[in-house]
Amino acid sequence: MRTTFHLTSGDEDHQKTVLTIAENLSKDETVEMDDIAVVAQAEGIDPLTQGGTHSDTVASLLDAGLSFKACSNTLDTMDLAEGDLVEGVEKVSSGAGELTRLQEDGYAYVRP
């Protein structure tokens, strides 16, 4: 099964909760996960940027096999370049566009 998480909140505690819930899913042995993709946009982008508050957690989850996708509209608006992202984070056309594609492709959607 495949699931996408939607990360839009600028609240650091909330961001941590989203990342923890994604990690818990990867450790839930009752569901066989083929992919877990976190799509971040708007104020939710910070953890995916180098030096972002929870960027270490993002790097660790990337190592564990989760994927992270950053909305390019948000990068433009916040004057961020791809080089500002944590290594391994993918840039996508738009947050909602990617979420639409993923759900069309069979991903479940979770927005904590």
Added chain:
Amino acid sequence: MRTTFHLTSGDEDHQKTVLTIAENLSKDETVEMDDIAVVAQAEGIDPLTQGGTHSDTVASLLDAGLSFKACSNTLDTMDLAEGDLVEGVEKVSSGAGELTRLQEDGYAYVRP
């Protein structure tokens, strides 16, 4: 592809973010969208009402081809009539009922 956005927040900045993300999807040339429908309920109804803080944006997005749907339970609770809605906004039986129908019909769901 088709996508429905869920708008429930009473926070004006958050409402603006939802509308901007919906607009960005309509402009994302990497996804071919057949419909983008914003379903509003609870405190998220305000932008869909005449004189609401972001009602001009809603009117402009309606002109651009997006659809907007207002939960009739919310209208009843807030003592609003259909005539109080921005022209072109559709009244639906209930927010969650409409979101269920739309997803059953193949729409992706996005709740920023």
Added chain:
Amino acid sequence: MRTTFHLTSGDEDHQKTVLTIAENLSKDETVEMDDIAVVAQAEGIDPLTQGGTHSDTVASLLDAGLSFKACSNTLDTMDLAEGDLVEGVEKVSSGAGELTRLQEDGYAYVRP
């Protein structure tokens, strides 16, 4: 049709809104619902616990045929036992795991 609601907020007004929207769906005669399942986790768990602020509403909705599911990771983190839950609430492996299973099984997802 079947719908799952995702309850993660610790805000009591927000929790009440989620429960009201779920109840409204059960009363919406334009959609034939076979199941309405509320999955709670993180700070959203409180209404599902005995003595929780909206636990009476949860008990009443359980009586009305809705189902409620509590994330076991959250129970562990908050040092809660199954016996602390409102009678009839089901414990599930993880919130996101259950939401993935339900959507895989055709449930719509609503996160007010």
